[in-house]
Amino acid sequence: MDKNKKPTFATVWLSGCSGCHMSFLDLDEALIEIANKVQLVYSPLIDIKEFPEQVTITLVEGAIANEEQLSMIKKVRTRTSILVALGDCAVTGNVTALRNTEIDGDKKVLKRAFIETSDINPQIPNEVSKLLKKVYPLHEKIPVDYYIPGCPPSPENILYFLTELLAEKSPQVEKRTKFG
Amino acid sequence: MTNEPINLTIDNIKVTAKQDTTILEVAKQYGINIPTLCELEGLSSYSGCRLCLVEIRGSTKLFAACTTPVTSGMEITTNSDKLKEYRKITLSLLLSERTHICSVCVANGNCELQDLSNELGVDHVPFEREWTNHTLDSGHNFLVIDRNRCILCTRCIRVCQETEGAHTLDLKNRGKDAQITIDFDALWKNSSSCTSCRKCAKVCPTGAIYVDDDFISKTKDKNIANFLLKRRQL
Amino acid sequence: MRLADIQKIAEIEVDFQRAYKYRINVCCSSGCIPLGAINLLKTFQDLVTEHGVIENCLVARTGCVGTCSVGPVVVVEPGDYIYEKVTPEKARKIVIDHIILGLPVKKLLFENKTFIEKQHRLVLRNAGKIDPYRIEDYIASGGYSALVKCLTKLSPQEVIDEIAASGLRGRGGAGFPTAKKWSFVSRAHGSPKYIIANLDEGDPGVFANRTLAEADPHALIEGLLIAGYAIGAEKAFIYTRAEYPLAIDTLKKAINKASELNIIGKNVLGTSLNFDIEIRLGAGAFVAGEETAIIASVEGRRAMPRPRPPYPATAGLWGKPTVIQNVETLANIPLILQNGGAWFSKIGSPNCAGTKCFSITGKINNPGLIEVPMGITLREVIFDIGGGIPENRSLKAVLVGGPSGGCLPDILLDLPIDYESLKTAGAIMGSGGIVAIDDQSCLIDTAKFFIDFCVAESCGKCTPCRVGLVKIKEIFKKIMQGEGKIEDINLLSKLSTFITETSLCGLGQTAPNPVLTTLRYFKQEYVEHLVDRSCKADKCFKENKGVNIN
Numbered sequence: 003m004d005k006n007k008k009p010t011f012a013t014v015w016l017s018g019c020s021g022c023h024m025s026f027l028d029l030d031e032a033l034i035e036i037a038n039k040v041q042l043v044y045s046p047l048i049d050i051k052e053f054p055e056q057v058t059i060t061l062v063e064g065a066i067a068n069e070e071q072l073s074m075i076k077k078v079r080t081r082t083s084i085l086v087a088l089g090d091c092a093v094t095g096n097v098t099a100l101r102n103t104e105i106d107g108d109k110k111v112l113k114r115a116f117i118e119t120s121d122i123n124p125q126i127p128n129e130v131s132k133l134l135k136k137v138y139p140l141h142e143k144i145p146v147d148y149y150i151p152g153c154p155p156s157p158e159n160i161l162y163f164l165t166e167l168l169a170e171k172s173p174q175v176e177k178r179t180k181f182g
Numbered sequence: 183m184t185n186e187p188i189n190l191t192i193d194n195i196k197v198t199a200k201q202d203t204t205i206l207e208v209a210k211q212y213g214i215n216i217p218t219l220c221e222l223e224g225l226s227s228y229s230g231c232r233l234c235l236v237e238i239r240g241s242t243k244l245f246a247a248c249t250t251p252v253t254s255g256m257e258i259t260t261n262s263d264k265l266k267e268y269r270k271i272t273l274s275l276l277l278s279e280r281t282h283i284c285s286v287c288v289a290n291g292n293c294e295l296q297d298l299s300n301e302l303g304v305d306h307v308p309f310e311r312e313w314t315n316h317t318l319d320s321g322h323n324f325l326v327i328d329r330n331r332c333i334l335c336t337r338c339i340r341v342c343q344e345t346e347g348a349h350t351l352d353l354k355n356r357g358k359d360a361q362i363t364i365d366f367d368a369l370w371k372n373s374s375s376c377t378s379c380r381k382c383a384k385v386c387p388t389g390a391i392y393v394d395d396d397f398i399s400k401t402k403d404k405n406i407a408n409f410l411l412k413r414r415q416l
Numbered sequence: 417m418r419l420a421d422i423q424k425i426a427e428i429e430v431d432f433q434r435a436y437k438y439r440i441n442v443c444c445s446s447g448c449i450p451l452g453a454i455n456l457l458k459t460f461q462d463l464v465t466e467h468g469v470i471e472n473c474l475v476a477r478t479g480c481v482g483t484c485s486v487g488p489v490v491v492v493e494p495g496d497y498i499y500e501k502v503t504p505e506k507a508r509k510i511v512i513d514h515i516i517l518g519l520p521v522k523k524l525l526f527e528n529k530t531f532i533e534k535q536h537r538l539v540l541r542n543a544g545k546i547d548p549y550r551i552e553d554y555i556a557s558g559g560y561s562a563l564v565k566c567l568t569k570l571s572p573q574e575v576i577d578e579i580a581a582s583g584l585r586g587r588g589g590a591g592f593p594t595a596k597k598w599s600f601v602s603r604a605h606g607s608p609k610y611i612i613a614n615l616d617e618g619d620p621g622v623f624a625n626r627t628l629a630e631a632d633p634h635a636l637i638e639g640l641l642i643a644g645y646a647i648g649a650e651k652a653f654i655y656t657r658a659e660y661p662l663a664i665d666t667l668k669k670a671i672n673k674a675s676e677l678n679i680i681g682k683n684v685l686g687t688s689l690n691f692d693i694e695i696r697l698g699a700g701a702f703v704a705g706e707e708t709a710i711i712a713s714v715e716g717r718r719a720m721p722r723p724r725p726p727y728p729a730t731a732g733l734w735g736k737p738t739v740i741q742n743v744e745t746l747a748n749i750p751l752i753l754q755n756g757g758a759w760f761s762k763i764g765s766p767n768c769a770g771t772k773c774f775s776i777t778g779k780i781n782n783p784g785l786i787e788v789p790m791g792i793t794l795r796e797v798i799f800d801i802g803g804g805i806p807e808n809r810s811l812k813a814v815l816v817g818g819p820s821g822g823c824l825p826d827i828l829l830d831l832p833i834d835y836e837s838l839k840t841a842g843a844i845m846g847s848g849g850i851v852a853i854d855d856q857s858c859l860i861d862t863a864k865f866f867i868d869f870c871v872a873e874s875c876g877k878c879t880p881c882r883v884g885l886v887k888i889k890e891i892f893k894k895i896m897q898g899e900g901k902i903e904d905i906n907l908l909s910k911l912s913t914f915i916t917e918t919s920l921c922g923l924g925q926t927a928p929n930p931v932l933t934t935l936r937y938f939k940q941e942y943v944e945h946l947v948d949r950s951c952k953a954d955k956c957f958k959e960n961k962g963v964n965i966n
């Protein structure tokens with residue numbers, strides 16, 4: 003990392019409940035400390051449309067469930083130096099991937115969401131991105147550098163990882179990897 | 183056979199053991215932690231999970247600590263890089279075998295598989311998951327079995343057979359299709375041999391067998407088999 | 417019956433057989449029966465009656481000669497003329513020309529000299545030569561004389577010493593010295609002691625043990641009796657699978673006959689030896705051939721292996737000292753005691769005495785069952801005995817040792833076949849399956865085939881074998897669908913080594929062998945699949961053609 007320039011930092015939200023982002027925000031005052039060390043360049047928390055060309059650290063929440071997310075994560079990967087899978091959906095597929103247990107889970111999930119549980123005018127919208135047959139954790143589609151499991155990961159763990167990464171150290175994973 | 187104590191080393195620590203004790207028992211006495219899943223004190227040993235493998239100097243093979251008896255002069259290593267790596271693979275394989283989603287599991291926070299993954303640093307599963315979809319058997323008054331969370335450790339079978347004496351549970355099919363079965367493939371509510379003693383739920387390391395409407399932390403009791411065994415020996 | 421009566425039976429039978437000038441042996445084992453052997457036997461019997469040569473020519477039902485690909489097979493003695501693919505019409509010609517006129521029918525003969533000459537038939541000495549249903553035939557060929565010798569001249573320890581001198585090692589796969597096993601059990605505390613004859617033979621494409629039981633059941637029984645005498649066991653189980661009905665029937669009849677003659681039962685042949693043999697049937701799982709799994713199965717439990725120690729030699733069947741022995745090993749025993757350990761030790765290679773039966777299959781001209789001296793090279797087996805590869809194709813690899821054996825490249829063809837050399841090369845003896853693979857085969861496909869077998873046969877007890885093999889299978893599937901990544905080579909190799917080192921029993925410990933050896937000898941083929949997406953044998957990349965894979 004360039005010593006003079008602050009490392010760039012991004013967070014990405016794929017198929018997840020946003021809980022991991024909430025947990026990140028739960029860093030509370032530590033956020034200020036982090037904010038001093040990085041330059042936030044992309045995130046659902048800020049209004050920037052295009053993922054920047056070069057990002058030092060990207061935290062990714064959520065699993066890969068549709069085509070848009072797949073092409074997004076591929077782009078993120080090529081533009082990121084250190085990509086971190088944040089939370090169980092990104093790490094294991096988690097609840098998002100429960101539809102993998104069903105044959106034609108992609109169709110069933112749409113039917114359930116837009117037809118069976120709809121009160122008025124049930125129909126499957128065609129403007130949403132096409133669902134993939136299966137939901138994938140990140141590392142099944144792109145190389146991932148670090149994993150912070152948890153549903154959501156604890157703020158302490160996120161802070162620990164970020165602090166270590168920003169200090170250019172390898173975070174210790176033993177005893178810090180609680181799934182669920 | 184003599185009754186002379188046996189001298190050996192575990193992780194370079196000199197230890198003394200009685201004849202006919204396993205590596206795991208000796209390690210425990212000396213506070214050396216060897217991860218286990220299928221083994222449970224008070225039940226017969228199964229040696230199925232392969233988590234407790236250790237190295238013995240002079241052999242290229244690995245040995246299951248839960249079943250290998252100590253012999254004089256053994257030099258045992260319990261925590262080499264290779265063993266650590268292998269334990270992670272074993273846990274990853276177990277996690278990938280069925281649908282383990284901790285966040286929606288009754289045993290979240292009270293699961294030995296989850297705890298060991300944490301402890302040994304399994305931060306992701308490098309294999310594709312199987313996403314099994316076995317039907318939940320929840321017809322019994324309070325005992326539930328969710329085979330999607332079963333790791334086939336057979337603790338439930340052994341406690342049911344050896345401690346309770348009911349032999350309600352057993353294995354059916356083989357290989358990846360192996361399954362815990364109740365009586366002759368019955369639903370739990372129709373079992374004629376089950377005494378509803380809950381011991382299976384007490385010893386199940388995961389959320390595969392649990393008691394409905396009971397806090398899992400209250401249900402689980404790893405000591406039950408050993409406790410009863412000791413009581414009966416009095 | 418008493419000891420001396422064996423000799424009498426032999427003499428009577430020899431006289432009886434001498435009266436015949438010719439003997440027609442019709443193979444009626446599992447290979448030839450579906451091809452009409454039983455009818456053929458009747459045809460020959462009718463023909464010799466019809467032509468009035470019934471006093472001149474004995475028609476006998478026998479076991480397998482080994483040339484299973486050209487059945488039904490008929491052998492005419494003297495001279496061991498092997499007739500192939502015999503039909504009723506050919507039978508008539510054989511009877512008229514050969515038996516009546518004394519002119520062997522050249523054009524109907526099985527013409528492959530090396531197939532016969534390179535072999536050394538010890539264990540299969542009687543296969544195709546005697547009628548397995550007639551104990552007299554076995555006795556006339558020297559059968560039960562070794563038992564008599566043991567019971568009259570040798571102490572149990574001397575029997576074990578003789579086996580030790582022979583250098584006999586277990587033929588069931590691992591090659592453990594047989595005498596050592598027997599000493600352990602004879603010295604072990606605890607009684608009664610047991611013997612289990614392992615006739616499970618779960619490897620696909622392997623049928624040597626079945627053939628042996630069908631062709632020469634009394635050799636197995638005699639081997640068991642001698643083992644019982646040597647280690648002090650009074651009870652033996654023959655463990656086999658329900659899929660072997662003919663072998664079971666043959667063995668049952670042989671056991672009954674032997675009991676009638678008091679060769680087994682109380683006070684065997686008037687001596688103080690008591691010995692009983694019981695057949696136990698398994699449901700036919702590969703893993704049920706593993707020794708601790710057999711024990712569980714014979715005890716009436718699920719055939720699942722357990723960790724050793726304790727070894728069956730100290731705590732086997734019902735916790736008692738138990739010898740578990742492959743049937744081929746057992747069939748060697750009478751011979752060794754007849755001819756002496758020193759005689760046996762000179763056959764085969766120095767550290768590996770005797771012979772071994774192999775089932776040779778795959779892309780080969782003469783598939784079948786052979787018996788060769790240990791130390792013979794793969795080249796001799798494939799080309800001299802097996803007659804090479806059909807359709808002028810070339811040999812690409814040889815799989816030695818069954819589904820969990822190793823895939824060896826043609827550069828290793830001069831490898832001598834013995835336990836140690838095979839192990840160094842990454843293969844195993846297993847129960848003696850040799851599969852020839854030609855240049856039209858894809859080794860990725862081949863390796864996956866064998867992994868599939870082991871996935872289906874894993875008992876499910878231990879994690880590495882139960883789950884790990886499935887992962888290997890999935891990686892192969894991906895490679896074959898064109899979704900593989902070059903890193904998969906490392907992953908396969910890592911997982912395979914892991915499974916080998918961590919599995920509980922021999923099944924898991926050897927199952928990755930086809931993967932490890934193809935990675936070792938044919939890595940280029942993996943690279944071609946993974947990088948160039950090319951399968952020279954055109955077996956892969958079929959299912960997924962044209963489908964967008966994200």
Ligand SMILES: Cc1cc2nc3c(=O)[nH]c(=O)nc-3n(C[C@H](O)[C@H](O)[C@H](O)COP(=O)(O)O)c2cc1C
Nearest residue numbers: 586587588614617618705706707741742745922923
């Ligand atoms: C998965 C597996 C299958 C086996 N199948 C057989 C078998 O079919 N026949 C056999 O004789 N041995 C088989 N064995 C080897 C036996 O465990 C045992 O070593 C053998 O029967 C001992 O006899 P031996 O010393 O005469 O070879 C198998 C081993 C394993 C691990």
Ligand code: SF4
Nearest residue numbers: 332333335336338386
């Ligand atoms: S149900 Fe629980 S105790 Fe029984 S085998 Fe499965 S994981 Fe083990």
Ligand code: SF4
Nearest residue numbers: 875877878881921924
């Ligand atoms: S290695 Fe395979 S067959 Fe052997 S005990 Fe383990 S699961 Fe069963």
Ligand code: FES
Nearest residue numbers: 229231232234248
């Ligand atoms: S604890 Fe030893 S193998 Fe499971």
